[in-house]
Amino acid sequence: MADWPATLDGARALDAADPLSAFRERFVIADPALIYLDGNSLGRLPRATAGRLATVVEEEWGERLVRGWGEGWFEAPQRIGGKLAGLLGATADEVVLADSTSVNLFKLALAALLARPERRVVVTDDLNFPSDLYVLESAARLAGGAVRVVPSADGIHGPVEALAAALDGDTALLSLSHTVFKSGYTYDMAALTAAAHRAGAPALWDLSHSAGAVAVDLNGAAADLAVGCTYKYLNGGPGAPAFLYVRRDLQAALANPISGWIGRRDPFDFALDYAPAPGIGRFLTGTPPILSLSAVEPGVEMLLEAGMERLRERSLRLSEYLIARWQARLEPLGFRLNSPRDPARRGSHVSLGHADGLRVNLALIHDQQVLPDFRRPDNIRLGIAPLYNTFADIHTAVERLRAVVVERLYERYDATGLLVT
Amino acid sequence: MADWPATLDGARALDAADPLSAFRERFVIADPALIYLDGNSLGRLPRATAGRLATVVEEEWGERLVRGWGEGWFEAPQRIGGKLAGLLGATADEVVLADSTSVNLFKLALAALLARPERRVVVTDDLNFPSDLYVLESAARLAGGAVRVVPSADGIHGPVEALAAALDGDTALLSLSHTVFKSGYTYDMAALTAAAHRAGAPALWDLSHSAGAVAVDLNGAAADLAVGCTYKYLNGGPGAPAFLYVRRDLQAALANPISGWIGRRDPFDFALDYAPAPGIGRFLTGTPPILSLSAVEPGVEMLLEAGMERLRERSLRLSEYLIARWQARLEPLGFRLNSPRDPARRGSHVSLGHADGLRVNLALIHDQQVLPDFRRPDNIRLGIAPLYNTFADIHTAVERLRAVVVERLYERYDATGLLVT
Numbered sequence: 029m030a031d032w033p034a035t036l037d038g039a040r041a042l043d044a045a046d047p048l049s050a051f052r053e054r055f056v057i058a059d060p061a062l063i064y065l066d067g068n069s070l071g072r073l074p075r076a077t078a079g080r081l082a083t084v085v086e087e088e089w090g091e092r093l094v095r096g097w098g099e100g101w102f103e104a105p106q107r108i109g110g111k112l113a114g115l116l117g118a119t120a121d122e123v124v125l126a127d128s129t130s131v132n133l134f135k136l137a138l139a140a141l142l143a144r145p146e147r148r149v150v151v152t153d154d155l156n157f158p159s160d161l162y163v164l165e166s167a168a169r170l171a172g173g174a175v176r177v178v179p180s181a182d183g184i185h186g187p188v189e190a191l192a193a194a195l196d197g198d199t200a201l202l203s204l205s206h207t208v209f210k211s212g213y214t215y216d217m218a219a220l221t222a223a224a225h226r227a228g229a230p231a232l233w234d235l236s237h238s239a240g241a242v243a244v245d246l247n248g249a250a251a252d253l254a255v256g257c258t259y260k261y262l263n264g265g266p267g268a269p270a271f272l273y274v275r276r277d278l279q280a281a282l283a284n285p286i287s288g289w290i291g292r293r294d295p296f297d298f299a300l301d302y303a304p305a306p307g308i309g310r311f312l313t314g315t316p317p318i319l320s321l322s323a324v325e326p327g328v329e330m331l332l333e334a335g336m337e338r339l340r341e342r343s344l345r346l347s348e349y350l351i352a353r354w355q356a357r358l359e360p361l362g363f364r365l366n367s368p369r370d371p372a373r374r375g376s377h378v379s380l381g382h383a384d385g386l387r388v389n390l391a392l393i394h395d396q397q398v399l400p401d402f403r404r405p406d407n408i409r410l411g412i413a414p415l416y417n418t419f420a421d422i423h424t425a426v427e428r429l430r431a432v433v434v435e436r437l438y439e440r441y442d443a444t445g446l447l448v449t
Numbered sequence: 450m451a452d453w454p455a456t457l458d459g460a461r462a463l464d465a466a467d468p469l470s471a472f473r474e475r476f477v478i479a480d481p482a483l484i485y486l487d488g489n490s491l492g493r494l495p496r497a498t499a500g501r502l503a504t505v506v507e508e509e510w511g512e513r514l515v516r517g518w519g520e521g522w523f524e525a526p527q528r529i530g531g532k533l534a535g536l537l538g539a540t541a542d543e544v545v546l547a548d549s550t551s552v553n554l555f556k557l558a559l560a561a562l563l564a565r566p567e568r569r570v571v572v573t574d575d576l577n578f579p580s581d582l583y584v585l586e587s588a589a590r591l592a593g594g595a596v597r598v599v600p601s602a603d604g605i606h607g608p609v610e611a612l613a614a615a616l617d618g619d620t621a622l623l624s625l626s627h628t629v630f631k632s633g634y635t636y637d638m639a640a641l642t643a644a645a646h647r648a649g650a651p652a653l654w655d656l657s658h659s660a661g662a663v664a665v666d667l668n669g670a671a672a673d674l675a676v677g678c679t680y681k682y683l684n685g686g687p688g689a690p691a692f693l694y695v696r697r698d699l700q701a702a703l704a705n706p707i708s709g710w711i712g713r714r715d716p717f718d719f720a721l722d723y724a725p726a727p728g729i730g731r732f733l734t735g736t737p738p739i740l741s742l743s744a745v746e747p748g749v750e751m752l753l754e755a756g757m758e759r760l761r762e763r764s765l766r767l768s769e770y771l772i773a774r775w776q777a778r779l780e781p782l783g784f785r786l787n788s789p790r791d792p793a794r795r796g797s798h799v800s801l802g803h804a805d806g807l808r809v810n811l812a813l814i815h816d817q818q819v820l821p822d823f824r825r826p827d828n829i830r831l832g833i834a835p836l837y838n839t840f841a842d843i844h845t846a847v848e849r850l851r852a853v854v855v856e857r858l859y860e861r862y863d864a865t866g867l868l869v870t
Contacts (some may be wrong), residue, residue, distance in 0.1 A: 128735020
């Protein structure tokens with residue numbers, strides 16, 4: 029990859045040649061001067077979404093009123109989940125949209141624990157999103173079990189061997205973030221799932237930082253369970269409903285531990301006793317959130333149109349280009365690569381460490397019109413959304429990062445984010 | 450109330466004289482010929498809501514992107530909850546919007562059970578919304594407890610004395626729907642809460658069928674816990690986020706059993722261990738659903754403007770008028786009043802039973818442009834939303850109900866809802 033172009037014009041030429049570049053126009057770009065590298069936290073607004081939501085609000089809710097439930101609302105979690113399944117290597121009857129990632133993780137982890145009461149331990153790592161650790165702890169406590177957090181040796185790479193060694197006959201569940209939120213390390217899902225299966229335990233993957241940017245093959249990996257959010261690379265909007273996946277052959281054996289009416293067989297019977305719905309629907313709980321669900325659908329449709337393989341390919345090219353630019357322009361200034369160098373083990377964001385990372389990040393946002401995010405202790409996290417980020421974005425962001433340090437712009441900020449007067 | 454007018458003109462005169470009638474114009478009324486009596490299932494769309502949502506989507510998400518979290522999104526559950534508290538007799542720091550009613554019920558019921566492990570039984574009744582029974586069963590099972598369902602003697606009135614008798618030193622929680630979904634019976638919250646307290650147990654109220662139409666005084670009743678939905682009389686939209694209430698002095702003693710990052714103190718520390726946020730915020734779990742939350746706010750603001758006492762007064766007048774019209778026009782045709790006659794014990798919907806109720810309801814919807822809903826075995830449930838339903842609505846609906854039976858229009862339908870050919 030020594031032949032990456034060094035100039036902004038070169039970056040623009042790469043954009044011009046890329047078959048996915050046209051998708052950028054299908055997003056609202058309110059401020060073209062802003063370089064947005066935080067699509068791994070909140071994806072941009074697809075142009076189609078505002079119109080779709082207005083239709084649902086004004087025509088469906090406003091005009092059809094409660095009749096909407098019989099005219100497509102009731103099936104929305106399965107309908108949109110079925111489309112999303114196409115991005116995740118799952119079949120349409122294995123994915124639904126529901127609740128938040130945390131609630132879905134709670135439901136599936138606790139379901140797995142309760143299905144195997146003779147096994148007590150949930151195995152995870154310290155790279156997992158902290159909320160996942162809290163929720164796994166909640167679920168384990170209720171089931172009389174415990175969580176074993178395997179540490180990463182370097183804070184960047186997943187502790188693959190230590191995890192495999194931790195899996196044993198007392199393991200009820202292996203639960204990991206497929207792509208970890210800080211370093212962007214991506215696990216080999218098939219290998220870790222196989223390791224869990226060898227120990228007789230199911231594997232539950234949090235796909236929040238993968239879905240829509242990293243090719244995921246849940247069925248190919250024989251993954252048992254998965255959850256994830258839709259507001260990052262899926263562009264579903266702030267706090268959009270999350271998803272959950274349960275492999276088809278496991279659905280009948282697992283009970284939803286929060287058994288609400290929407291997960292019941294024939295909910296409008298209003299019977300006093302619970303009987304689970306057949307299939308993936310049993311993992312639903314409360315009334316589906318129609319407005320926010322409908323905002324998820326256009327983004328998913330657009331990603332399907334682009335195609336997951338092409339998205340991953342573009343994400344990797346953009347990431348490799350970013351790393352090449354880091355090496356040429358930022359490493360000499362003291363920036364470290366806090367993400368894996370191996371593209372096969374990296375998701376779609378790249379974390380750069382710097383001794384003054386927090387202040388550099390503040391200057392980048394406030395003075396340089398570049399919007400990444402920051403994760404302690406020192407990570408400037410650059411998210412690459414393959415549908416709208418460009419080679420030119422990356423070239424410019426790297427040059428502005430350089431300027432912040434060379435021109436010592438970060439010295440205007442203190443560590444609390446305030447301007448130093 | 451013998452002096453209710455008998456004519457449609459008389460009903461219109463009542464509307465013209467009512468100080469709240471002007472609020473109807475602040476809702477989208479797409480089809481003025483439709484009599485909508487299902488606001489107890491899904492409230493109408495407030496005119497302000499579409500605009501508010503468009504602002505949040507296009508200006509906040511579209512333009513501010515992830516910065517929105519620092520510009521009001523993060524506080525939305527508390528901000529809107531604080532406003533809603535004003536309709537519920539609670540203080541602003543006792544209510545948040547979160548999750549679905551079922552998930553909130555699960556969280557609070559399980560929190561109460563785990564706080565008192567020496568007590569095992571959740572007491573409820575068979576008038577409760579079935580989903581509440583399923584969820585209470587879920588929570589009780591996890592805590593090693595059980596649910597005791599006290600039957601109503603007549604299927605209409607709450608079994609107040611039997612409930613009081615069921616409360617004892619083994620009671621971990623009393624959990625009831627304040628207004629029950631089928632008959633519209635409304636419990637005396639203060640009296641039942643006091644009965645629970647005498648047994649040493651907290652009371653958890655589901656306010657779904659009360660909030661926004663029945664005056665609720667959570668603090669005045671010394672209620673401990675409450676949940677409810679926002680898509681009925683609060684007009685928050687299909688599947689809108691639910692709310693939960695925890696009395697201030699109980700907040701520190703109860704632990705959220707689904708401990709996600711938004712309920713953590715300083716979630717952006719990303720610490721690996723959970724420490725609950727102070728106050729009501731600890732009962733949050735996942736990322737707040739900003740789009741659907743923002744759709745709840747305009748409806749709540751409008752109800753606050755109308756004032757809960759005036760809303761309840763209007764709801765009662767409309768209900769009493771409906772019952773007077775039933776007595777004059779429908780009782781002679783075999784319609785029964787399946788709701789309490791005492792207005793103090795009735796919420797804001799009235800259920801009318803009829804031997805051919807399901808078919809009558811179908812004819813009403815398909816031939817008569819009246820939209821109530823139906824609850825087995827024979828209830829035609831007429832919801833009265835005091836902000837937009839009118840005396841004229843009720844007069845017309847009763848006459849159309851009459852026509853369906855007198856003209857035998859219902860004979861065109863069979864019990865499955867199909868037209869009889």
